[in-house]
Amino acid sequence: xAEKRRRSTGKSTLADxxxxxxxxxxxxxxxxxxxxxxxxxxxxxxxxxxxxxGYVPNVQARNLASxxxxxxxxxxxxFVTPGCAAVSEALQAILRPEGYNVMLAEANxxxxxxxxxxxxxxxxxxxxxxxxxxxxxxxxxxLLSNSGLPVxxxxxxxxxxxxxxxxxxxxxxxxxxxxxxxxxxxxxxxxLCTQTxxxxxxxxxxxxxxxxxxxxxxxxxxxxxxxxxxFAAGHALLADxxxxxxxxxxxxxxxxxxxxGAMMACHAAGIAVxxxxxxxxxxxxxxxxxxxxxxxxxxxxxxxxxxxxxxxxLAALQGxxxxxxxxxxxxxxxxxxxxxx
Numbered sequence: 001x002a003e004k005r006r007r008s009t010g011k012s013t014l015a016d017x018x019x020x021x022x023x024x025x026x027x028x029x030x031x032x033x034x035x036x037x038x039x040x041x042x043x044x045x046x047x048x049x050x051x052x053x054g055y056v057p058n059v060q061a062r063n064l065a066s067x068x069x070x071x072x073x074x075x076x077x078x079f080v081t082p083g084c085a086a087v088s089e090a091l092q093a094i095l096r097p098e099g100y101n102v103m104l105a106e107a108n109x110x111x112x113x114x115x116x117x118x119x120x121x122x123x124x125x126x127x128x129x130x131x132x133x134x135x136x137x138x139x140x141x142x143l144l145s146n147s148g149l150p151v152x153x154x155x156x157x158x159x160x161x162x163x164x165x166x167x168x169x170x171x172x173x174x175x176x177x178x179x180x181x182x183x184x185x186x187x188x189x190x191x192l193c194t195q196t197x198x199x200x201x202x203x204x205x206x207x208x209x210x211x212x213x214x215x216x217x218x219x220x221x222x223x224x225x226x227x228x229x230x231f232a233a234g235h236a237l238l239a240d241x242x243x244x245x246x247x248x249x250x251x252x253x254x255x256x257x258x259x260x261g262a263m264m265a266c267h268a269a270g271i272a273v274x275x276x277x278x279x280x281x282x283x284x285x286x287x288x289x290x291x292x293x294x295x296x297x298x299x300x301x302x303x304x305x306x307x308x309x310x311x312x313x314l315a316a317l318q319g320x321x322x323x324x325x326x327x328x329x330x331x332x333x334x335x336x337x338x339x340x341x
Contacts, residue, residue: 012053013145015162020049025163027321029148037319072102072313073121074130077197079106082229082255082283086302087132087154087309094310100127107134115140122147128313130154135197150316154309156200157327164316166309166326170200173282173298173330174207174252175214180332181250181280182215185340190221190241190248194229194258204254204282221245229254234261239269242277249278250338256283260291263337278338284331293336301328 018028023042031038031046038046049055072095076084092102105121118140121129129144133155144151144162151163156170174191181189191208193201205222212219223241227233234253238261241248253259259281266273273279273293281288284299308326315322 012055013142014055014148015145016053017046017049017055020053021045024321024324025145026150026316026324029150030319030321033148034319069125069127070100071124071126072100072128072130073124073126074102074104074132075107075117075121075134076104076132077107077134077195078228079104080228080230081133082257082285083155083300083302083305084132086285087306090303090306091130091154091310092306094307094314098314102130115143118143122149127317128152130309130313133197133200135199150313152309152313154305156197156203157325158199158203159325160199161324164309164312164322164324164326166312166328167305168300168328168330170203170282171207171210173300174204175211176330176332177252177280177282177298178208178211179215180334181252181278181338182217184338186250186278186338187217188221188245188247188249189217190245190251191219191223191254192234192237192241192251192258192262193222193224193254194227194233195225196229196254208252221248230257231261231264234258234263235265236261238262238265242271250274251277251279253279253281254283256281256285256288256295256297259283259295259297259337260287263291263293263295274337274339275341280338284333288333288335293339296335296338297333299331299333301330304328 014028015025018025028046031043035043088104095102107117128150130152141162153161153165155167157165157167193204209219223237225233225237251262253262259279263273263279266277271277280296282298284297288295288297305328312322312326
């Protein structure tokens with residue numbers, strides 16, 4: 001059966017090899033690129049797994065990876081994705097002193113042409129690839145696994161990364177906010193979730209449902225929208241939310257820009273914040289502190305994500321085997337937008 005797979009599909013990936021051996025994908029990649037840095041026992045087991053699975057290394061990508069490139073490519077859903085600028089700036093602060101440059105590529109929130117995008121970026125001969133809050137379709141995931149390049153996923157930390165995952169658990173962030181708001185006396189929270197990656201969306205809904213059910217509250221007041229996470233989305237959707245669920249006493253938005261847009265809509269409609277409707281968000285940048293009233297948020301450590309990702313990436317580029325799961329804590333910041341009056 002293994003021989004048949006080897007001849008017909010050739011779809012086994014380096015990640016499959018690593019999984020069979022019980023090592024990280026980076027260790028398997030190192031065994032192929034720098035065998036002298038891997039023990040003979042591991043090399044033999046990896047060679048046996050390659051034979052069993054019929055894995056065919058991507059020779060072109062391996063040649064690219066072996067070149068002395070100083071370019072790091074970073075794929076983002078959109079240049080206006082919340083946290084994009086902070087993560088990119090912090091990442092470059094770590095990589096630039098070591099001679100690396102970061103090139104940003106916008107995927108436009110679409111996986112349709114992702115495989116072509118990854119192939120195009122590989123043609124630039126990068127030393128590594130970074131993704132910020134962007135999911136890989138199966139074909140692109142396989143391409144990255146076969147490339148032999150270090151891959152860093154930043155954003156929602158998860159176990160399905162093509163390489164190293166650095167970020168926060170958004171489910172924990174939502175649960176923390178729900179619990180704090182319920183403890184303040186709110187009984188009819190609603191959730192507004194705008195355009196985001198599948199990984200983040202799954203974590204957000206998981207945290208929302210588990211957080212609400214933990215307090216015997218119904219989690220049905222959820223609005224999901226394909227609109228980008230900006231001011232316009234929050235401003236446009238508030239009226240429909242209040243019409244559908246007039247009982248909502250606090251609205252949780254999955255981005256601070258959306259929350260501020262909803263707050264502007266409240267001001268325009270004569271709805272007092274927070275006495276008539278409280279508003280909170282996930283995110284927590286400078287905007288949260290200066291909007292009126294200041295916004296209660298679960299602050300996501302975007303800068304720390306970028307710095308840690310840079311350190312993990314440098315370690316991988318130097319032939320080390322850094323941790324593949326890197327979860328950072330979040331902090332809750334209460335402000336006037338959820339004060340009980």
